[in-house]
Amino acid sequence: MSNGRILVSPEDSLSLRVISLFLSIDGEVTARGQGxxxxxxxxxxxxxxxxxxxxxxxxxxxxxxxxxxxxxTLLERVTASGCPRVTLxxxxxxxxxxPALTALLRGLAQRHISVSVETNGSQPPDFPGxxxxxxxxxxxxxxxxxxxxxxxxxxxxxxxxxxxxxIKFVIADESDYRCARAKALQxxxxxxxxPGPRLAFSSFLPALPAGLTPPRLVARLLEDGLFEVQFNxxxxxxxxxxxxxxx
Numbered sequence: 001m002s003n004g005r006i007l008v009s010p011e012d013s014l015s016l017r018v019i020s021l022f023l024s025i026d027g028e029v030t031a032r033g034q035g036x037x038x039x040x041x042x043x044x045x046x047x048x049x050x051x052x053x054x055x056x057x058x059x060x061x062x063x064x065x066x067x068x069x070x071x072x073t074l075l076e077r078v079t080a081s082g083c084p085r086v087t088l089x090x091x092x093x094x095x096x097x098x099p100a101l102t103a104l105l106r107g108l109a110q111r112h113i114s115v116s117v118e119t120n121g122s123q124p125p126d127f128p129g130x131x132x133x134x135x136x137x138x139x140x141x142x143x144x145x146x147x148x149x150x151x152x153x154x155x156x157x158x159x160x161x162x163x164x165x166x167i168k169f170v171i172a173d174e175s176d177y178r179c180a181r182a183k184a185l186q187x188x189x190x191x192x193x194x195p196g197p198r199l200a201f202s203s204f205l206p207a208l209p210a211g212l213t214p215p216r217l218v219a220r221l222l223e224d225g226l227f228e229v230q231f232n233x234x235x236x237x238x239x240x241x242x243x244x245x246x247x
Contacts, residue, residue, distance in 0.1 A: 009072070010071065010099065010100075010103040011070070011071045011072040011075060011103055011107055012070060012071075012072045013070075014070070014071050014099055014100035014103050015068045015069055015070045015071065015100060016043060016068075016069060016071065016074065016096055016100050016101065016104065017043060017044040017045065017065060017066035017067065017068055017069075017096065018041065018042065018043060018044060018066050018067055018068075018069045018074070019042040019043065019044045019061065019062045019064065019066045019067075019090075019091065020040070020042045021039070021040065021041055021042070021074070021077055022039075022040050022042075023037065023038075023039050023040070023081050023083060024037070024038065024040055024236070025037055025038065025235075025236070025239075026038050026085075026087055026116065027234055027235050027236030027237070027239075028118075028137070028168065028200075028202070028232055028234055028235075028236075029137065029166050029168060029198070029200045029230060029232045030087070030116040030135050030137060030166070031116070031134060031135035031164040031165070031166070032085060032114060032116065032134070032135065034232070034233075034235065035235060036085060037083055037085065038083060038085040038086060038087040038116070039077075039078050039081045039083045039085065039086050039087070040086075040087050040088075040089060041074060041078075041086060041087070041088050041089070041104075042059075042062055042089050042090060042091065043062075043066070043088065043089070043090045043091050043092075043093040043095075043096055044062060044063075044064055044065055044066025044067075044090070044091055044096075045062070045063065045064075045065075045066070045090065045091045045092060045095050045096070046062060046063050046090055046091040046092045046095070046120075047092055047095060047120075047122060047150070048092065048120055048122060048141070048147045048150055049146070049147070050120075050141060050145040050146060050147045051144070051145055051146065051204075052146050053144070053146060054144060054172060054204070054208070059090075059091070062090050062091035063091065071100055071103045071104045071107060072107075074104060075104070075107045075108070075111070078108065078111070078113060079111060084112065084113055084114060085113065085114045085115075085116070086108055086113050086114070086115050086116070087115075087116045087117075087118065088104075088115060088116070088117045088118070089117075089118040090118070090119075092119060092120055092122070092123065093117060093118070093119060094117075094119050094123035094127055095123070097123075097127040097128060097129075098128065099128075101127075101128070101129060102128045102129035102132075105129040105132040105133065106129065106132060108132070109132045114134045114135075115132065115133050115134050115135075116133075116134060116135040116136075116137060117133050117135070117136050117137065118137045118139065119136065119137070119138055119139065120138070120139050120141065120147075120150075121138050121139060121140045121141055121150070121151040121152055121157060121167075122147075122150045122151060122152065123152075124152065124156075124160065125138070125157065125160035125161055125165075126160055134164065135164050135165055135166070136161060136162075136165045136166075137165065137166045137168060138157055138161065138165070138166065138167045138168070138197070139168055139169075139170070140154070140157070140167050140168070140169050140180075140183065141170075142169055142170065142171060142172070142175070142176035142179045142180060143175045143176055143179055144172040144173055144175060144176050144204070145170070148179070154183050154186055154187075155186070155190065158186075158187060158190050158196045158197065159190075159196075161196060161197035162196075162197065163195045163196065163197065163198070164197075165197040165198070166197055166198050166199070166200055167183075167187075167197050167198075167199055167200075168199070168200040168201070168202065168232055169183070169199070169200070169201050169202070170202050170203075170204050171201055171202065171203060171204060171212050171217060172203075172204035172207075172208055172211050172212070173208060173210070173211050173212065174212070176204075176212075177212055177217070177220060180201055181224060181226065183199075184199055184226050184228070184229050187199055187228075188228065191228075198230060199228065199229045199230065200229065200230040200231070200232035201217060201221065201226075201229055201230075201231060201232060202217075202231070202232035202233060202234055203216075203217050203233075205234060205237050214231075214233060217231065218231055
């Protein structure tokens with residue numbers, strides 16, 4: 001209290017729009033390792049509508065308005081889970097960048113919580129609080145997603161990411177593979193100037209009849225000598241194949 005007024009901390013006064021909170025595992029690549037237990041904060045809203053010709057996004061429920069939750073409440077839920085890792089996802093979490101998101105990231109850092117942020121390729125990586133994120137995972141949208149035109153220029157994306165970060169590509173068909181391979185070769189050249197993020201390729205699942213299934217994709221990676229690319233298997237789709245909502 002100061003001069004008769006109660007001081008309200010940012011954690012109490014700021015809020016984010018949240019779709020769901022849940023304890024699970026990281027189903028895809030992160031710097032801390034795939035399959036690690038993590039507390040998920042799924043924020044509401046997305047600016048893209050991917051895969052419309054292939055059944056649509058697998059988290060369309062995140063497009064809604066969500067529930068306003070105070071940053072202090074989110075920090076309490078994370079602490080109560082006992083998990084030392086948070087995965088911030090969406091939707092598109094960086095649509096809510098600003099004082100509330102920065103306060104959340106600062107509060108997590110103060111509690112020694114490791115933070116991974118999963119984002120699409122449309123938002124710049126220099127958002128407020130970026131220095132508090134341990135791993136930023138960019139999902140570059142290939143042609144079959146229908147959203148490649150919304151991606152940042154690849155060289156700008158690469159320049160804004162660190163060796164602990166990832167750019168991942170979900171590959172459904174040959175056009176997607178050609179796109180991802182071209183970016184991998186571009187990254188190889190950029191890496192001659194400065195170390196950059198790791199790259200990961202994964203198959204679109206369920207695979208198309210003539211698509212690049214996991215065995216086919218691995219074979220192509222090896223045939224083309226893309227030895228710096230990590231194969232990414234979306235293991236949550238094998239653990240919970242029929243799930244329509246978060247576990």
